[in-house]
Amino acid sequence: MAKVLVFIDNPGASLKKSSLELLTLARSLGESTVALNGELSDGVAATFAEYGVGSILRPSAQDLDDFLVAPKAAYVAAAAETTGANIVLLDNSPEGKEIAARLGIRLNAGVITDVVAVDPDGTAHKAVLAGSYNTACKATTPVSVLTLKANNVTPDPAPAATSPETGTVEVPAVAAAARITAREQKVASGRPDLTDARIVVAGGRGMDGDFGPVEELADALGAAVGASRAATDAGWISHDAQVGQTGKTVSPQLYISAGISGAIQQKAGMQTSKVIVAVNKDAESPVFEIADFGIIGDVFDVLPQAAAEIKKRKG
Amino acid sequence: MKIVVLVKHVPDAQFDRHLNGEGNTADRDESILSELDEYALEAALQLAEARGGSKAGNQVIALSMGPARAVNAVKKSLQMGATEGVHLTDDALAGSDAAATSLALAAAVRHLGSVDLVITGMASTDGETSLVPAQLAERLGLPQVTFASTLEVDGGRLTARRDADTSSETVEAPLPAVVSVTDQINEPRYPNFKGIIAAKRKSITTLSLADIGVDPAQVGFAGSWTTVTSAEQRPPRTAGTIITDEGDAGIKLVDFLAAQKLL
Numbered sequence: 001m002a003k004v005l006v007f008i009d010n011p012g013a014s015l016k017k018s019s020l021e022l023l024t025l026a027r028s029l030g031e032s033t034v035a036l037n038g039e040l041s042d043g044v045a046a047t048f049a050e051y052g053v054g055s056i057l058r059p060s061a062q063d064l065d066d067f068l069v070a071p072k073a074a075y076v077a078a079a080a081e082t083t084g085a086n087i088v089l090l091d092n093s094p095e096g097k098e099i100a101a102r103l104g105i106r107l108n109a110g111v112i113t114d115v116v117a118v119d120p121d122g123t124a125h126k127a128v129l130a131g132s133y134n135t136a137c138k139a140t141t142p143v144s145v146l147t148l149k150a151n152n153v154t155p156d157p158a159p160a161a162t163s164p165e166t167g168t169v170e171v172p173a174v175a176a177a178a179r180i181t182a183r184e185q186k187v188a189s190g191r192p193d194l195t196d197a198r199i200v201v202a203g204g205r206g207m208d209g210d211f212g213p214v215e216e217l218a219d220a221l222g223a224a225v226g227a228s229r230a231a232t233d234a235g236w237i238s239h240d241a242q243v244g245q246t247g248k249t250v251s252p253q254l255y256i257s258a259g260i261s262g263a264i265q266q267k268a269g270m271q272t273s274k275v276i277v278a279v280n281k282d283a284e285s286p287v288f289e290i291a292d293f294g295i296i297g298d299v300f301d302v303l304p305q306a307a308a309e310i311k312k313r314k315g
Numbered sequence: 316m317k318i319v320v321l322v323k324h325v326p327d328a329q330f331d332r333h334l335n336g337e338g339n340t341a342d343r344d345e346s347i348l349s350e351l352d353e354y355a356l357e358a359a360l361q362l363a364e365a366r367g368g369s370k371a372g373n374q375v376i377a378l379s380m381g382p383a384r385a386v387n388a389v390k391k392s393l394q395m396g397a398t399e400g401v402h403l404t405d406d407a408l409a410g411s412d413a414a415a416t417s418l419a420l421a422a423a424v425r426h427l428g429s430v431d432l433v434i435t436g437m438a439s440t441d442g443e444t445s446l447v448p449a450q451l452a453e454r455l456g457l458p459q460v461t462f463a464s465t466l467e468v469d470g471g472r473l474t475a476r477r478d479a480d481t482s483s484e485t486v487e488a489p490l491p492a493v494v495s496v497t498d499q500i501n502e503p504r505y506p507n508f509k510g511i512i513a514a515k516r517k518s519i520t521t522l523s524l525a526d527i528g529v530d531p532a533q534v535g536f537a538g539s540w541t542t543v544t545s546a547e548q549r550p551p552r553t554a555g556t557i558i559t560d561e562g563d564a565g566i567k568l569v570d571f572l573a574a575q576k577l578l
Contacts, residue, residue: 068460068477068486069449094445094479098461101449104414110540111413113444123544129326135546140539176458178488181474185482193481199577221578239499240478254577271552275575277568283559290552293571297560305565310578313569 002030002122005085006053007076007099010038010065015047018196020155022089022148023051025118027158029087033057035079035169037064037072045164052158057082061171069095070177073102079169080107085143087122092147093195100145110139116152116251130249131271150196151252194224194241199254202226202243202270203236206259206280206299211237213303214258220310226250228260244269259299262287279303316366316468317374318359319424321435321447322392324385325349348388351436353395353503358466358496359434360396360504369398376401376427380408380419386519393514394506400519401427407524407531412539417450419534422527424455432473433493437462448495458488464499 004026008019015023026032034048035057048056059075076099080088088103090096097113104111117125123138124146139145194200201223203214211225218225226243227236243250247269255273262278262285270276271290278291279302288294295302324346356377363373377392379385380403389400403423411419424430433455438445445461452459460466463475473492477484478499506514524531532538556571558564572578 068458068488070453070459073453094462097445098449098459101413101446102453102459104446104540105417105450105453108540111444111446112541113446127549128546131549133546133548136544137541138544139541175456176489176492178458178460178475178486178492180484181487182485183482184484188481254572254575275577276552277571279564279568283557288557289554291557292555293568294554294557295560295564295568296557297564301562302560302565302568305563306568307565309566309569310572313573313578 002086003084004030004032004087004089005035005076005080005083006032007035007088007090007096008037009072009095011036011041011044012038013041014043016196017155018091018148018150020047020051021150021153022091023048023053024156025148025153026087026089027052029118029120029122033079033083033085034164035076037075040166048164049161050157052160052162053164054162055083055164056166057169058166059171060168064171065180067174067177067179069098070102070174071171073099073106074174075169075171077103077106078172080143082169087118088143088145090145090147092149096147100147104145107143107145108141109143109145110141111145111147112137112139113147114249115146115148118146127272130267130269149251151198189225191218192222192224194226194243194248194250197224197250197252199223199256200226200243200250200252200270200273201256201258202228202241202260203231203258203299204228204260205230205234207231207236208259209234209236210300213300213307217256217258217303217307217310220307220314221254223254223256257287257291258303260287261285262290316363316431317376317427317429318362318432318434319376319378319427319430320352320356320359320392320397321420321433322352322356322377322379322388323349323436324379324381324388346384346387348391349436351438351498352388353436354496354498354500355434355436356392356395356397357501357503358494359432361501362432362466362468363398374398378403378420378423378427380404380416380423382409389519390514391506393517393519394510395504396510398517400517401522402519403522403527405524405531407535407537410536410539411534412541413444413446413450414540415534415538417447417454418538419524419527419529420447420451421454422529423522424451426522426527429491431490432468433457433491435493435495437495437497445495448493452493455493458492459494460486460488460492461495463494463496466494466496466500
């Protein structure tokens with residue numbers, strides 16, 4: 001049976017859905033251990049037990065968050081060596097991928113990012129070239145490092161809870177790492193993160209400087225807000241919201257594209273979404289070629305009407 | 316300062332791209348300098364210019380690894396203002412994954428002598444894994460600063476800003492370091508006529524694996540730690556129902572979401 005190590009970074013008071021997905025996948029592949037960074041709250045410890053985690057490892061050093069990536073990679077590599085892990089799973093966030101990258105070199109292990117499913121033999125599935133191909137890939141090394149895209153595994157507690165033991169891993173010294181000298185928390189929008197949201201409402205040039213209707217519909221649906229590059233370049237919304245070739249690739253259950261023409265780079269960021277809805281005044285917009293439901297109409301009429309209707313139905 | 320900028324020749328994302336090379340690699344017929352690498356080059360040029368440019372001994376070396384045609388990414392970099400071009404090319408490199416690519420690039424960077432900074436784009440627009448900058452830093456034993464949206468260098472230290480979803484960070488690292496920059500850092504220049512003429516006089520050094528002391532078995536398909544076992548083109552998405560708003564499209568949209576159990 002495979003030994004699987006899952007890296008969970010600073011869970012806070014409760015585990016994110018993407019972490020639950022990692023734990024569920026890990027259990028399907030073998031015996032799972034968590035390498036945790038940050039506090040272990042009672043709630044999180046209980047969830048680890050509920051998800052069948054065999055043991056929990058914590059780093060000997062407390063200052064991993066003061067540096068960029070390198071010490072975390074050194075810690076996870078040491079944890080993988082300690083446990084004899086065959087598979088290391090991380091989330092697919094930019095930081096998760098970078099830790100995976102360095103970990104791969106430290107462990108002489110192949111790294112596969114953007115994974116959506118893993119077979120029992122370790123074969124990983126992912127989409128490449130902006131979602132135009134589905135590929136199966138495999139690490140040819142004894143250890144594989146995989147980063148899992150959110151929303152691809154249904155979180156599922158173990159049939160029987162475990163009582164994981166807790167251990168400590170000595171974090172090896174890292175010769176040179178960038179130090180974080182200041183950190184400003186952004187104002188929390190209260191909306192889900194774009195990369196792991198189940199629903200995304202994205203606006204483009206057609207929003208003409210006013211993202212109000214996009215935000216209103218997103219809030220009615222409990223969705224994240226996204227944007228095309230035209231909208232972020234125009235300064236209508238923060239660059240963090242950008243979806244597409246040079247922004248974030250999302251694959252939610254539902255993607256609502258509002259006032260976005262659907263040029264190839266924009267399609268690139270969204271075409272692995274399960275359901276695509278498009279609203280655009282221009283009937284010739286390429287986005288209608290890929291939409292499951294398309295509305296030729298004015299975003300300033302359609303979006304507020306839909307938001308009001310959802311609120312009404314939800315009572 | 317001696318700055319190496321990694322530039323990659325990638326299939327143009329304006330066209331449909333295909334995996335029909337050996338071992339499911341990308342078809343590179345319609346290829347260009349990766350758009351995201353232009354930001355890296357611009358960042359390097361600005362750092363060099365702020366220090367008196369090439370007259371004051373600042374070097375901006377555009378380094379590309381790839382087949383014969385990849386030299387076009389180096390040429391475009393020279394036209395934009397890079398002082399030197401290096402093309403690492405060897406048949407044995409074909410099919411290299413991120414681990415093998417970072418191994419070859421690390422050897423090439425070492426071959427170039429003492430370098431202050433290695434600057435890369437935030438991702439390639441073909442593989443899109445973002446793995447290479449971090450793996451290069453790990454192999455060279457250097458600090459990495461990834462996804463920098465600002466970059467300043469002062470007295471052997473660099474300061475950069477990174478924007479994550481929930482926070483913005485200011486980071487500092489001693490030089491030498493590996494930095495990847497986002498498309499928010501600057502507005503890349505276009506090569507002008509003077510730049511295009513000047514580029515013709517600049518030399519491009521071609522390096523083989525033997526030149527940088529890398530065993531062919533460590534790179535390419537043979538040296539890669541991952542393999543693509545199958546690739547299938549996704550069936551193109553087909554258009555679904557398209558309606559024209561007659562005053563009730565918002566309600567029809569909600570009906571559709573309810574029918575799909577997405578409410």
